[in-house]
Amino acid sequence: MQMKIALAGNPNCGKTTMFNDLTGSSQYVGNWPGVTVEKKEGKLRGHKDVIITDLPGIYSLSPYTLEEVVSRDYLLNEQPDAIINLVDGTNLERNLYLTTQILELGIPVVIALNMIDLVKKNGDTIDTRKLSAALGCEIIETSALKGTGSMEAAERAIALAKAKKASAPQHEFTKTVEEALDHIAKAVHGQVPVAHERWYAVKLFERDERVMAQCNFSAQTKDALETAIASVEKELDDDSESIITNERYAYIAKLMKNCVHKKRSGLSMSD
Numbered sequence: 001m002q003m004k005i006a007l008a009g010n011p012n013c014g015k016t017t018m019f020n021d022l023t024g025s026s027q028y029v030g031n032w033p034g035v036t037v038e039k040k041e042g043k044l045r046g047h048k049d050v051i052i053t054d055l056p057g058i059y060s061l062s063p064y065t066l067e068e069v070v071s072r073d074y075l076l077n078e079q080p081d082a083i084i085n086l087v088d089g090t091n092l093e094r095n096l097y098l099t100t101q102i103l104e105l106g107i108p109v110v111i112a113l114n115m116i117d118l119v120k121k122n123g124d125t126i127d128t129r130k131l132s133a134a135l136g137c138e139i140i141e142t143s144a145l146k147g148t149g150s151m152e153a154a155e156r157a158i159a160l161a162k163a164k165k166a167s168a169p170q171h172e173f174t175k176t177v178e179e180a181l182d183h184i185a186k187a188v189h190g191q192v193p194v195a196h197e198r199w200y201a202v203k204l205f206e207r208d209e210r211v212m213a214q215c216n217f218s219a220q221t222k223d224a225l226e227t228a229i230a231s232v233e234k235e236l237d238d239d240s241e242s243i244i245t246n247e248r249y250a251y252i253a254k255l256m257k258n259c260v261h262k263k264r265s266g267l268s269m270s271d
């Protein structure tokens with residue numbers, strides 16, 4: 001049976017380099033349906049039944065850019081069996097913002113902690129075991145440039161896909177937000193696959209119009225959701241989208257403090 005693995009990450013995190021390493025010469029390039037965003041697919045080396053899809057480089061699963069919409073539509077509608085989330089280890093704090101969102105999708109995920117050669121060269125240390133436990137997701141150290149770790153990350157993605165083992169995101173928003181998310185998840189139950197319920201709940205809390213349009217809510221349900229969201233906004237004195245964004249960054253800052261030791265400000269590919 002054919003298996004689909006998506007490669008997702010920020011621009012410049014090394015996705016093209018890893019995609020080339022994983023697929024060798026078996027690549028086909030086209031466009032995503034209806035848009036002029038390049039779509040690259042290829043067969044995983046040594047696995048003719050595993051298709052790797054390279055998603056556009058993105059910073060978030062928001063609905064604000066074509067690349068973000070293409071990526072999230074693919075992840076939600078095409079149901080890949082697993083995701084390799086490529087993370088630039090020299091820009092970990094910025095890259096983990098997307099990771100926190102990917103982990104909420106309810107799809108098996110393995111993090112490829114890329115540019116590990118540069119991290120080491122800079123004298124920095126990332127406690128991957130601690131970070132993995134804190135995120136609820138496997139992490140494989142990779143250097144796509146040197147070709148180390150990429151196949152191992154793909155093999156782990158295959159294993160997780162076969163076991164249908166979705167990541168178990170450890171992050172919780174503040175209690176009042178979680179209560180609203182529970183409420184929204186109940187409203188969305190039956191309309192979207194159970195695995196994606198949390199992702200949809202967060203997006204609806206953020207008043208994501210594309211997601212709202214996709215859900216077949218009655219006027220009464222819409223009013224109830226709006227009341228729940230507005231009540232949290234009043235309590236926390238901020239708009240719902242900023243509440244989610246700020247809480248993600250606060251969580252990531254804590255992860256960085258606990259799992260990363262930086263020697264000095266050193267080399268990175270994206271700066």
Ligand code: BGO
Nearest residue numbers: 011012013014015016017114115116118142143144145269
């Ligand atoms: C240039 N380690 C190191 N050291 N570099 C890496 C790694 C890694 O693990 N992975 C990727 N790179 P893309 P997106 C470049 O192109 O795959 C490098 O956007 C240069 N080019 O070689 O393109 C990779 O697809 C001139 O670097 O990323 C590339 O995600 C000088 O990271 C860059 C220096 O990788 C981006 C680097 C003309």
